Amino acid sequence: MAMVAITLNSCLDGMNETSPFVYVPGMCAYRTSATGVKDTIVFAQEMQTRVGDTLRVPMVLYANSGYTGFNTLTKFTVTSDTSAIDCKFVCDSALLEVIQADSRPEEGYLHFEDNYIVLPVLFLYVSKKVGDYEILFSLASTASQKYSPNQTTVKQKIVSAD
16 A cells, blocks of 8 residues: 555553554545546556646545554645645645644645544645656654654656647
8 A cells, every 4th residue: 555654563661652644545546637537546656647637635644543542643744846746735624623723735734733543634736747756745643753753755757748
Protein backbone atom coordinates (compact mmCIF):
# COMPACT_ATOMS: atom_id res chain seq x y z
CA MET A 1 0.00 0.00 0.00
CA ALA A 2 1.51 3.27 -1.08
CA MET A 3 0.36 5.53 1.70
CA VAL A 4 0.57 3.14 4.60
CA ALA A 5 3.93 3.91 6.13
CA ILE A 6 5.87 1.59 8.39
CA THR A 7 4.39 1.66 11.86
CA LEU A 8 6.62 1.43 14.92
CA ASN A 9 5.27 0.35 18.30
CA SER A 10 6.58 0.58 21.83
CA CYS A 11 5.21 -0.49 25.19
CA LEU A 12 8.14 0.57 27.35
CA ASP A 13 7.70 1.93 30.86
CA GLY A 14 3.92 1.51 30.74
CA MET A 15 3.61 3.91 27.82
CA ASN A 16 2.35 2.85 24.45
CA GLU A 17 3.51 4.85 21.45
CA THR A 18 2.88 4.21 17.80
CA SER A 19 3.56 5.97 14.52
CA PRO A 20 0.59 7.72 12.92
CA PHE A 21 -0.32 6.64 9.41
CA VAL A 22 -2.34 7.65 6.35
CA TYR A 23 -4.81 5.24 4.77
CA VAL A 24 -6.15 5.72 1.23
CA PRO A 25 -9.35 3.66 0.95
CA GLY A 26 -9.08 1.24 -1.95
CA MET A 27 -5.85 3.03 -2.96
CA CYS A 28 -8.12 5.07 -5.29
CA ALA A 29 -7.54 8.51 -6.71
CA TYR A 30 -10.26 10.16 -8.74
CA ARG A 31 -8.81 11.87 -11.81
CA THR A 32 -10.26 14.54 -14.05
CA SER A 33 -8.21 15.28 -17.17
CA ALA A 34 -7.67 18.76 -18.60
CA THR A 35 -10.38 17.93 -21.17
CA GLY A 36 -12.88 16.88 -18.47
CA VAL A 37 -12.59 13.10 -18.81
CA LYS A 38 -13.09 11.40 -15.41
CA ASP A 39 -11.71 8.06 -14.26
CA THR A 40 -10.31 6.27 -11.22
CA ILE A 41 -6.63 5.37 -10.90
CA VAL A 42 -4.53 3.61 -8.28
CA PHE A 43 -2.83 6.01 -5.86
CA ALA A 44 0.62 4.45 -5.55
CA GLN A 45 4.24 5.15 -4.56
CA GLU A 46 4.97 5.91 -8.22
CA MET A 47 2.34 7.48 -10.42
CA GLN A 48 1.99 9.11 -13.82
CA THR A 49 -0.38 11.90 -14.74
CA ARG A 50 -0.68 14.39 -17.56
CA VAL A 51 -0.30 18.15 -17.36
CA GLY A 52 -3.66 19.56 -16.31
CA ASP A 53 -4.89 16.41 -14.55
CA THR A 54 -6.65 16.98 -11.23
CA LEU A 55 -6.57 14.18 -8.66
CA ARG A 56 -8.84 13.92 -5.66
CA VAL A 57 -7.59 11.49 -3.04
CA PRO A 58 -9.72 10.65 0.00
CA MET A 59 -7.52 9.85 3.00
CA VAL A 60 -8.05 8.75 6.56
CA LEU A 61 -5.49 9.89 9.13
CA TYR A 62 -4.85 7.62 12.11
CA ALA A 63 -2.94 8.49 15.25
CA ASN A 64 -2.70 4.71 15.69
CA SER A 65 -3.47 4.52 19.39
CA GLY A 66 -2.49 1.43 21.30
CA TYR A 67 -3.61 -0.79 24.13
CA THR A 68 -2.61 1.30 27.12
CA GLY A 69 -2.97 4.85 25.90
CA PHE A 70 -3.77 7.15 23.07
CA ASN A 71 -1.68 9.26 20.76
CA THR A 72 -3.62 12.01 19.05
CA LEU A 73 -3.12 13.71 15.70
CA THR A 74 -1.34 17.08 15.69
CA LYS A 75 -0.34 18.07 12.11
CA PHE A 76 -0.58 16.86 8.52
CA THR A 77 1.62 18.46 5.87
CA VAL A 78 2.10 17.83 2.18
CA THR A 79 4.98 19.44 0.29
CA SER A 80 6.01 19.39 -3.35
CA ASP A 81 7.50 21.56 -6.05
CA THR A 82 4.72 24.15 -6.27
CA SER A 83 5.76 25.16 -9.78
CA ALA A 84 4.88 21.63 -10.94
CA ILE A 85 2.14 20.42 -8.60
CA ASP A 86 -0.56 22.47 -6.92
CA CYS A 87 -1.43 20.62 -3.67
CA LYS A 88 -4.12 21.44 -1.16
CA PHE A 89 -6.67 19.97 1.22
CA VAL A 90 -10.38 20.40 0.58
CA CYS A 91 -12.09 21.25 3.86
CA ASP A 92 -15.73 20.51 4.49
CA SER A 93 -17.51 22.00 7.50
CA ALA A 94 -16.62 19.01 9.71
CA LEU A 95 -12.88 19.38 9.05
CA LEU A 96 -13.03 23.16 9.50
CA GLU A 97 -14.27 22.54 13.05
CA VAL A 98 -11.20 20.47 14.01
CA ILE A 99 -8.34 22.49 12.49
CA GLN A 100 -6.60 25.31 14.30
CA ALA A 101 -6.50 28.89 13.00
CA ASP A 102 -2.89 28.61 11.75
CA SER A 103 -3.85 25.82 9.30
CA ARG A 104 -3.39 26.59 5.62
CA PRO A 105 -5.33 23.89 3.72
CA GLU A 106 -4.75 25.71 0.42
CA GLU A 107 -0.99 25.26 1.02
CA GLY A 108 -1.14 21.66 2.26
CA TYR A 109 -0.88 22.29 6.02
CA LEU A 110 -3.39 21.17 8.65
CA HIS A 111 -2.89 21.74 12.39
CA PHE A 112 -5.48 19.86 14.44
CA GLU A 113 -7.27 20.69 17.66
CA ASP A 114 -6.48 18.38 20.60
CA ASN A 115 -7.78 14.85 21.10
CA TYR A 116 -8.47 13.59 17.57
CA ILE A 117 -7.37 10.06 16.78
CA VAL A 118 -8.98 9.47 13.35
CA LEU A 119 -9.83 12.12 10.76
CA PRO A 120 -10.93 11.92 7.11
CA VAL A 121 -9.39 14.47 4.71
CA LEU A 122 -9.59 15.08 0.97
CA PHE A 123 -6.26 15.75 -0.73
CA LEU A 124 -6.41 17.46 -4.14
CA TYR A 125 -3.64 18.20 -6.58
CA VAL A 126 -3.20 19.48 -10.11
CA SER A 127 -0.24 18.52 -12.32
CA LYS A 128 1.16 21.70 -13.89
CA LYS A 129 4.37 20.91 -15.81
CA VAL A 130 6.25 17.98 -17.35
CA GLY A 131 8.90 16.23 -15.25
CA ASP A 132 9.57 13.87 -12.35
CA TYR A 133 8.60 15.20 -8.93
CA GLU A 134 8.02 14.03 -5.38
CA ILE A 135 5.15 14.71 -3.03
CA LEU A 136 6.08 14.35 0.66
CA PHE A 137 3.39 13.54 3.21
CA SER A 138 4.17 14.08 6.89
CA LEU A 139 1.72 13.11 9.63
CA ALA A 140 2.51 14.02 13.24
CA SER A 141 0.94 12.90 16.48
CA THR A 142 1.61 13.25 20.19
CA ALA A 143 3.93 10.21 20.08
CA SER A 144 7.61 10.87 20.81
CA GLN A 145 10.11 11.85 18.10
CA LYS A 146 11.08 8.22 17.62
CA TYR A 147 7.57 7.55 16.23
CA SER A 148 6.32 10.88 14.95
CA PRO A 149 6.16 12.46 12.48
CA ASN A 150 5.76 9.60 10.07
CA GLN A 151 6.64 10.45 6.45
CA THR A 152 6.16 8.90 3.05
CA THR A 153 6.88 10.10 -0.47
CA VAL A 154 4.95 9.60 -3.70
CA LYS A 155 6.95 9.88 -6.91
CA GLN A 156 4.98 11.71 -9.56
CA LYS A 157 5.83 11.61 -13.26
CA ILE A 158 4.02 14.30 -15.20
CA VAL A 159 3.84 13.87 -18.96
CA SER A 160 2.56 16.12 -21.73
CA ALA A 161 -1.19 16.47 -22.14
CA ASP A 162 -0.83 15.75 -25.89
